Structure formats: C-alpha cells, structure tokens
Amino acid sequence: MNPCKAREPKIIDGHLLRVCIEQQLPKGELGRLMKTEGVDPGNVEEMRLEFMNIVKMDHLWVLKSLTKLKLNNNLIEKIENLESLIHLQDLDLSFNKITKIENLGSLGKLRILNLFVNKIEKLENMENLKSLTIFSVGKNLIKDKESVHHLRRIPMLISLNMANNPCTEYEDFRRYVAAFLPTLVWYEYKKIHDEERETGVVKFRQLIIDQEELEEKELAKILQKEREDREAELNMDSFVEYLNTRNLFDQMWEKDDEGKLLLNLGDDIRELYADFQTNFVNYCKEVFDIGQRHYKIRKDEIEAFMRCTEHAKHLSQLESIQLMEEFLEAKNILFSKGQEVQKNLEDGEIDEREYDRLVFELTDEFNKLIHVTWKKLMKLELVLFEQMDEVNQNFERNLTEMIGNLIEESQNCFTQLRELEQQYTDRLTEAANKMFNNIGLVEDLVIPDVLDEVMSDKDNLLNCLGATHDTHLTVIDTREDVLIFRAKGWLESFTNNLFTGEVDRNRYKILELSHFLDIQREEFEALIEPPKELVVVQDDD
Structure with missing residues (x-):
C-alpha cells in the first residue's frame, strides 16, 4: 500500500467497513470461507478502526449488532452517527480531537467510555448513560472541578480517570471526587479508601449540601416538565397544550x-x-x-x-x-x-x-x-x-x-x-x-x-x-x-x-x-x- 495514501484523512464509509471486517476475520480456511460467503455487517459485534486518520464518524448504522467499537488514535473532532448502535457496550474514542461530549443519548447499554487525550472542556450530555461503569476522560481541557457534579447522574459509575485535566490541580481534588461521587470505587485506577471519602465529605460538606439542594430543585423541574408533557399529550386534540402553564411566557424570554x-x-x-x-x-x-x-x-x-x-x-x-x-x-x-x-x-x-x-x-x-x-x-x-x-x-x-x-x-x-x-x-x-x-x-x-x-x-x-x-x-x-x-x-x-x-x-x-x-x-x-x-x-x- 502507498504510505502516503494510508495517511490521507478518511471518512468511515461502506468500503472502509467492508475492508476492516475482512481484516478482522479468523485466519486460515474458516476466514477464507467467511470472506467468500460474505459477512453481513449487521451481525458484526466488534469493530476496530484504529490509527486510520479517520476524521468523520459515518455509516455506522449498518453495524446494528455492534457491542464494542474502537476508534482510538484518529483525527475525529465530533461524536456523531451512533444513534443506531443501541447494543454498544464499549466505546473507545481516545487520542482524537473531540471538543464536546454529545450524541450519546441512545447508548443506554454503554458500560465503558474512553475519551482519554482529547480537547473536551466540560462533562455534559451523559445523563442517559445509566449503565456506564468505567469512564476515562484524562488529558483533556476540563478546568471547572464542578464538572464532576454531572457524573452524579450516572448511578453505576465505579471507575473514573480525569488525570492531567486542569481541574485536577485543585487542592484535594481526589477527595473532592470521592465526596461528590459516592458510588465511585476507583479513581485514576486506584481504589478510593473510606478515609479519603470521609475526610472529603467533611471538608466539602457545605458544597455537597448546596449541590443536593440544587439537584432537588432540578429534579422538581424535571418532574414538573414530565407532568406537563404528559398533560400536554392528553391536550393535543384540543390544540392548546401547555397553555395552562407559563410555558408560552417562558418561550418569549428564552432567547430574549x-x-x-x-x-x-x-x-x-x-x-x-x-x-x-x-x-x-x-x-x-x-x-x-x-x-x-x-x-x-x-x-x-x-x-x-x-x-x-x-x-x-x-x-x-x-x-x-x-x-x-x-x-x-x-x-x-x-x-x-x-x-x-x-x-x-x-x-x-x-x-x-x-x-x-x-x-x-x-x-x-x-x-x-x-x-x-x-x-x-x-x-x-x-x-x-x-x-x-x-x-x-x-x-x-x-x-x-x-x-x-x-x-x-x-x-x-x-x-x-x-x-x-x-x-x-x-x-x-x-x-x-x-x-x-x-x-x-x-x-x-x-x-x-x-x-x-x-x-x-x-x-x-x-x-x-x-x-x-x-x-x-x-x-x-x-x-x-x-x-x-x-x-x-x-x-x-x-x-x-x-x-x-x-x-x-x-x-x-x-x-x-x-x-x-x-x-x-x-x-x-x-x-x-x-x-x-x-x-x-x-x-x-
């Protein structure tokens, strides 16, 4: 293969996926037979697209049975086109150029997410990842230590790595994480001891209380919105949904x-x-x-x-x-x-x-x-x-x-x-x-x-x-x-x-x-x- 051709930026397309699927087939006679008969992309459960100078995630919807996807060491700037991968459990996007966590809402079964070495400045848009247990976001650009609060919405998170982000330079950041994320067992791949969590809770007690009050208010708003949405659905046939609330008034000021x-x-x-x-x-x-x-x-x-x-x-x-x-x-x-x-x-x-x-x-x-x-x-x-x-x-x-x-x-x-x-x-x-x-x-x-x-x-x-x-x-x-x-x-x-x-x-x-x-x-x-x-x-x- 021409080495210059190999270094050209790529977009994931059908041809690239077919080539990678064939490269991942078993060796020997079994692999030859599978290649001859053809492999349905819809049945592929694991896919490795590493070190390929990929700049755009696309065409992934054909891999509807995928459980593991490795896209590390590429040139990807945006997380996108993952909506169809509802069975995905392991996603590796480390060593890319991603600036924002987004478009993960449909990945309810995702257990492992690796965003190590990217350009992310904020933890956000992860509230639907209810099955996430291992999350690595080290060597990014996260400055605000309160970004950690967003992870409180992930009930099964037990392992977190945020090493070498600007926010980790704050004093007692490890204890801060331990105090604010009570379900966390490992931080930077080291077990959190009871003493660390207890001293963290004492030190940041008032901040935790303030955060819990804020979350209660946010939860109340969410529940209120859900009630309004349910009621609005019932009122659709009367053409006046939401008009029994302050919804229209709030819309006037939303972008004003x-x-x-x-x-x-x-x-x-x-x-x-x-x-x-x-x-x-x-x-x-x-x-x-x-x-x-x-x-x-x-x-x-x-x-x-x-x-x-x-x-x-x-x-x-x-x-x-x-x-x-x-x-x-x-x-x-x-x-x-x-x-x-x-x-x-x-x-x-x-x-x-x-x-x-x-x-x-x-x-x-x-x-x-x-x-x-x-x-x-x-x-x-x-x-x-x-x-x-x-x-x-x-x-x-x-x-x-x-x-x-x-x-x-x-x-x-x-x-x-x-x-x-x-x-x-x-x-x-x-x-x-x-x-x-x-x-x-x-x-x-x-x-x-x-x-x-x-x-x-x-x-x-x-x-x-x-x-x-x-x-x-x-x-x-x-x-x-x-x-x-x-x-x-x-x-x-x-x-x-x-x-x-x-x-x-x-x-x-x-x-x-x-x-x-x-x-x-x-x-x-x-x-x-x-x-x-x-x-x-x-x-x-």
Missing part, C-alpha cells in the same frame, strides 16, 4: 437576551415584569379553557354522530340480510326443482328436449330472481350512500362552524396577549428613555454595569427595545398560527377520512353483494349442467 438585560432598569421594571407575567399566563389559561370547552363540545358531537350513522348502517345491514335470506329461500325452491328435473332426466322420465325446455324456464326464473334481488340490494345501498353523503356534508358544516368558533375565540385572547405585550413594551420604553435622558443630569443616577453598552447610545437602546418587542410578538404569533394550523388541519383530515371512509365502505359493500350473487349463479349453473354420461352418449350419436 435584550429583554433580560432591560430587567435591570430597576425595581419598578421587575414589578412590571411580575404583573406582565401574571396577566399573560392568565390570558393563556383562558385560551386553554376555550380549547378544552370546544374539544368537549366537538367530542360529544362526534360521538353522537357516530352513534347515529352506525345505527343507520346497522338497520340497512339488517334489511340487506333480510333480502338475501328471501333470495336464498326462493333459490332453494328453484334448486329443488332443478334437482327434480335432473333426476327425471336420469331416470328417463323426460327426454333431453324436455329437459332443455325445463332448464330454460328455471334459468329464466333464476335470472329474474337474481336481477330483482340485485336491484333491491343496490337500491338499498344507494339510499344509504346518499343518506350518508348528505349527513356527512351536514356534519362537515357543523364541524367547520365549531372549529371557526374555536379559532375566533382563541384569536380574541391572542389579540389581548399582544395588547398586553404592547403595554409592557410601552412602560419599559418609557422607563428606559427616562434613565437615558437622565444620564449626566442626575448626579446620583446609577447605571447597572450590564446596561453600560445599551445606554451608551440612543440607537443601541432603541434597537434593544425593538428586538425584545419583536421577539415577544414572534412567539405569540407563532403559537396562534400553530393553533389555527392544527385545528384546520384536523378538520380537513377528519372530514376527508369521513368521506373516503364512506366511499370505501360503499365499494366494499357492492363488491360483497356482487360476489355473493356470482357464487349463487355459479352454483345454479353447476346444478343444471347435464350429467356427463348423457353428454358422452349424445356426442357418440
């Missing part, structure tokens, strides 16, 4: 850095913010109540509609069955006559000419019976189909009106939300302009440090106020659009299913009736077919 800065204008603004929040959330709850009320009305109407239409279909089905039973009774009489004619022919009581005449009469009578029955059944089905079409159209109009009322009432509340936001912005602008105009005029005026840049120029201030106002309105408008879009989308989908469902039912019913009568016709034709012996005799003559 300018608005957060302006809260430092003073206590009056913080009080204004608190009032704004209370009133805003109350209007959101009004939208939620509107959605719930209309959902109940809509649900009751749909249930009543379904009961009525199913009852009508059931009655039509009973009448159809009655017509079929009447047909079968008449058919049985004709079949008895046909059997009698067959017997008379076989017994020589009638000749073939008389047999043909009688069969012709029976066939004509049977065809008339089929025709009359078909007309009755088709008329019954046509009446039902037309009735259902009319009922569906009327119900579509009712649903359209209900959805229209929901949207109209909701839009009124969203208008109030926008007016409330405008009032807040006006008051905020007034306070900001007042402070700006007093700069240099009021001797004891104190400008918070975080507002120095904003207050340094009038245009800066106006841009800041405009940005926060636009951010808030975008969030409000987007949520209103989502409600309207989903409500109209539901209406279109429901009514389309209503009409297409009825068309499908009608087609299936016609096919069912046609099949039923075709079978009866085949049975009759088989019945009146002359005996084979007579046909043969007739042919001989």
Whole structure:
C-alpha cells in the first residue's frame, strides 16, 4: 500500500467497513470461507478502526449488532452517527480531537467510555448513560472541578480517570471526587479508601449540601416538565397544550437576551415584569379553557354522530340480510326443482328436449330472481350512500362552524396577549428613555454595569427595545398560527377520512353483494349442467 495514501484523512464509509471486517476475520480456511460467503455487517459485534486518520464518524448504522467499537488514535473532532448502535457496550474514542461530549443519548447499554487525550472542556450530555461503569476522560481541557457534579447522574459509575485535566490541580481534588461521587470505587485506577471519602465529605460538606439542594430543585423541574408533557399529550386534540402553564411566557424570554438585560432598569421594571407575567399566563389559561370547552363540545358531537350513522348502517345491514335470506329461500325452491328435473332426466322420465325446455324456464326464473334481488340490494345501498353523503356534508358544516368558533375565540385572547405585550413594551420604553435622558443630569443616577453598552447610545437602546418587542410578538404569533394550523388541519383530515371512509365502505359493500350473487349463479349453473354420461352418449350419436 502507498504510505502516503494510508495517511490521507478518511471518512468511515461502506468500503472502509467492508475492508476492516475482512481484516478482522479468523485466519486460515474458516476466514477464507467467511470472506467468500460474505459477512453481513449487521451481525458484526466488534469493530476496530484504529490509527486510520479517520476524521468523520459515518455509516455506522449498518453495524446494528455492534457491542464494542474502537476508534482510538484518529483525527475525529465530533461524536456523531451512533444513534443506531443501541447494543454498544464499549466505546473507545481516545487520542482524537473531540471538543464536546454529545450524541450519546441512545447508548443506554454503554458500560465503558474512553475519551482519554482529547480537547473536551466540560462533562455534559451523559445523563442517559445509566449503565456506564468505567469512564476515562484524562488529558483533556476540563478546568471547572464542578464538572464532576454531572457524573452524579450516572448511578453505576465505579471507575473514573480525569488525570492531567486542569481541574485536577485543585487542592484535594481526589477527595473532592470521592465526596461528590459516592458510588465511585476507583479513581485514576486506584481504589478510593473510606478515609479519603470521609475526610472529603467533611471538608466539602457545605458544597455537597448546596449541590443536593440544587439537584432537588432540578429534579422538581424535571418532574414538573414530565407532568406537563404528559398533560400536554392528553391536550393535543384540543390544540392548546401547555397553555395552562407559563410555558408560552417562558418561550418569549428564552432567547430574549435584550429583554433580560432591560430587567435591570430597576425595581419598578421587575414589578412590571411580575404583573406582565401574571396577566399573560392568565390570558393563556383562558385560551386553554376555550380549547378544552370546544374539544368537549366537538367530542360529544362526534360521538353522537357516530352513534347515529352506525345505527343507520346497522338497520340497512339488517334489511340487506333480510333480502338475501328471501333470495336464498326462493333459490332453494328453484334448486329443488332443478334437482327434480335432473333426476327425471336420469331416470328417463323426460327426454333431453324436455329437459332443455325445463332448464330454460328455471334459468329464466333464476335470472329474474337474481336481477330483482340485485336491484333491491343496490337500491338499498344507494339510499344509504346518499343518506350518508348528505349527513356527512351536514356534519362537515357543523364541524367547520365549531372549529371557526374555536379559532375566533382563541384569536380574541391572542389579540389581548399582544395588547398586553404592547403595554409592557410601552412602560419599559418609557422607563428606559427616562434613565437615558437622565444620564449626566442626575448626579446620583446609577447605571447597572450590564446596561453600560445599551445606554451608551440612543440607537443601541432603541434597537434593544425593538428586538425584545419583536421577539415577544414572534412567539405569540407563532403559537396562534400553530393553533389555527392544527385545528384546520384536523378538520380537513377528519372530514376527508369521513368521506373516503364512506366511499370505501360503499365499494366494499357492492363488491360483497356482487360476489355473493356470482357464487349463487355459479352454483345454479353447476346444478343444471347435464350429467356427463348423457353428454358422452349424445356426442357418440
């Protein structure tokens, strides 16, 4: 192999994986046979891709049975494309150029993770690694010793190596780790003694208490979010999920850095913010109540509609069955006559000419019976189909009106939300302009440090106020659009299913009736077919 070619940066692709799989086959005849027959990548459990100048992790989804993956000593900068490796237990990414721990959420079975010698600055995004027991992240760039706190979320971690990170230079870092990670047994491959942990707990007692309180608050937030998510899922059909909480208000401020800065204008603004929040959330709850009320009305109407239409279909089905039973009774009489004619022919009581005449009469009578029955059944089905079409159209109009009322009432509340936001912005602008105009005029005026840049120029201030106002309105408008879009989308989908469902039912019913009568016709034709012996005799003559 050309040595220069071997040193070229590589991306993991199908060809590279096939080559590596073949290189890892057993030696000798067994390996030759396996290579000849081909190895399914989906069955490979271990893969070594070491010292190959790999710069990008890709195409790994074909290795769906993989339990061990070694990608050490490469040029990888980003952890990615591991979502399909749900069986992975051992992952070695040491000696690479990775800057961030990420995209490990699907690796719930991972037990060993090696990130030794990389460029990682923070321990994060590992909360889903519930099976992780051995973790090496030595010789990275982790400065903050509190990064260790993130590992408290990993219940089975027993071995940790963070050697040669900047954070390890803190005094008693080993005891710090031992105190904050009570499940840890080994640190830097040396067993943690009880004395180390006990003295660490004593020394960092207050920090541990503070951390536990913080974790309790975080857990409460997580549980609250899970409750809200479960409730939101139940409220999806009412199109107002999360509006019974402060979720929409929080969304306005989530990316509103300018608005957060302006809260430092003073206590009056913080009080204004608190009032704004209370009133805003109350209007959101009004939208939620509107959605719930209309959902109940809509649900009751749909249930009543379904009961009525199913009852009508059931009655039509009973009448159809009655017509079929009447047909079968008449058919049985004709079949008895046909059997009698067959017997008379076989017994020589009638000749073939008389047999043909009688069969012709029976066939004509049977065809008339089929025709009359078909007309009755088709008329019954046509009446039902037309009735259902009319009922569906009327119900579509009712649903359209209900959805229209929901949207109209909701839009009124969203208008109030926008007016409330405008009032807040006006008051905020007034306070900001007042402070700006007093700069240099009021001797004891104190400008918070975080507002120095904003207050340094009038245009800066106006841009800041405009940005926060636009951010808030975008969030409000987007949520209103989502409600309207989903409500109209539901209406279109429901009514389309209503009409297409009825068309499908009608087609299936016609096919069912046609099949039923075709079978009866085949049975009759088989019945009146002359005996084979007579046909043969007739042919001989």
